[in-house]
Amino acid sequence: MINLAMKQGVIEKSERFSLHDLKCMGVTDTKGIRAVKQQQASGHRSAAMMDIYNFEAPVVTPAADNK
Numbered sequence: 001m002i003n004l005a006m007k008q009g010v011i012e013k014s015e016r017f018s019l020h021d022l023k024c025m026g027v028t029d030t031k032g033i034r035a036v037k038q039q040q041a042s043g044h045r046s047a048a049m050m051d052i053y054n055f056e057a058p059v060v061t062p063a064a065d066n067k
Helices: 002-007 019-029 034-042 047-053
Strands: none
Touching (some): 019 034
């Protein structure tokens, strides 16, 4: 599928992706808390598997605000 899309000019070689990439994006883009993402978006039972699929950046307090 990906090779055909590249051959037909639908995507460039640099835009190549896998089905695993699509799953990662689906989990990352799902709104809600981690437990919701784990069950609804990924279907995994363990938090360890969520670490593989969730690429969401953690929200942290800037160091300057910790005074």
